[in-house]
Amino acid sequence: MLGTYFYHEILRKTVISFGTLFNDIHIRHKDNSGKSISDMKVALAYGPMQKFLARLEQQADLNRATQITLPRMSFEMTNIAYDATRKSTVTQTFKASDGSNLRKVFMPVPYNIGFELNILVKLNDDGLQIIEQILPFFQPSFNLTVDLISVIGEKRDISVVLDNISFQDDYEGDFATRRALIYTLNFTAKTYLFGPVADTPEGLIKKVQLDYHTNMDRENKRRELRYTVTPKALKDYDADNTAQLTFNIGKNDVRITVTDSSNFAVGDRIVIDTExxxxxxxxxxxxxxxxxxxxxxxKAEHLENTKINKLTTADDNLIDIDDDFGFNETSSIFTDSLQFNPATRTDS
Structure with a gap:
């Protein structure tokens, strides 16, 4: 349990995704005629507001090269709290594919992450421009799609809720003290934390077998019918290129001309393009x-010289986990009294 190393970077991804919401906000200044004379992208950084205020107070001289330029925004993660309202069954698991293997993971745990966004401006109009570019998108929430676990492609919508807004105007002080207008917006991001992702020994189900019996006598039951289902490929995997079309065919043509039909048998499945x-x-x-x-x-039209591939059991065995596929179905009738042994996979 505890001590098993795993790190999905979920908290880090949530912080980055939250910051990305506000990394392309601009303000514009206009002259008396209404013509735009400047367009400034508002700087955004991760860090507490107090750090930026301290720098403003300690280096208030506008002529210094190290002076902070306003407006700017800062954000930080303020708290992490468990959200019982989104709780699911703790022992429930689900399976997902990483592209080649089947993975098992327990259901995620819901947590709320608190964020504080601070907007520092010198002019009140700058602050109003920034605020007005943010508030319409939160009613009161905005959904972010975050790739929480890349290895299995687990993406979830993270709801970011705007909790409250406050305003502070530090105008007191002498003329040497620089003014700072501060808007503070508090948010809650409703994210999910996952535990370790494990390989499942079960793997992908490749065959389902069902035996029917004539009665419910467990000691002397006699099987009558076996029904077996296996995956059936709907596209070519081994690129056998059995033949080629020698003429174009339309959607309704049921006779096709090929380079050589000797490699095909009645009942074979073939694929041309995706049909x-x-x-x-x-x-x-x-x-x-x-x-x-x-x-x-x-059904589709196909052009001359298009490759024709034959779908065989080799293709069935190469079906990927996330691919669409059909089913091969077989039925067998028995008159013996044998039973299938799952351990040895034989009838005895």
Whole structure:
């Protein structure tokens, strides 16, 4: 349990995603005629407001090169709290793919992360421009899509809620003291924290087998029928390039002319582009009669010289976890009294 190393960078990603919301805000200044005379991108940095105020107070001389330029924004993470209202079953797990393997992970734990965004300006109009570019998007929340666990592609919408807004005008002091108008916006990001991601020994289900019996007698039950289902590929994986089209074909053509039909048998499934077809007969050495749009694929036009691939068990065995696929179904009838042993995978 505790002590198993894992680090998904979820908190870091949440902080970065929050900051990204405000990293492209601009203000504009206009002359008396309404013509824009300047366009400034508002600087954004991670850090507490007090640090920036201290620098303003200690180096208030506008002629110094180290002077902070206003306006600017700062944000920081202020708290982390468990959110019981979004709690799910703690022992529940779900499985996901990392592209080649099946992974298992427990359901995430909901946590709320508090953020404080500070807007420091010299002119009140600058602050109003910035505020007005932010508030309309929070009613009172804004959803961010964050890739929480990259290894399994687990993306979730993180709701960022605007909790409250406060305003502070530090105008007191002598003429040497620089004025700072501060708008403070408090947010809550409703994120999720995941535990370690483990490889599951179960793997991808490649075969389902069901035996039917004549009665409920567990000691002397007699099997009658076995129904087996395996995945069936809907696209070519091994690039066998069995033949090529020698003429263009339309959506409704059921006879296709190929370079050589000897490598095909009646009942074979072939794929041209993304359309799967079933061979129904071979009228001659260069013609195939086919059933179009097989396995619920869309009929389409295909051009001369397009490659024809045959779908075989080799393709079925290469199906990727996230691919669409069909099913091969077989039924077998028995008259013996054997039973299937899952441990040895044999009938005895």
């Amino acid at each position: 799967v077809m079933k061979v129904e007969s071979k009228p001659d050495a260069n013609t195939l009669a086919v059933k179009r749009g097989f396995n619920s694929t869309a």
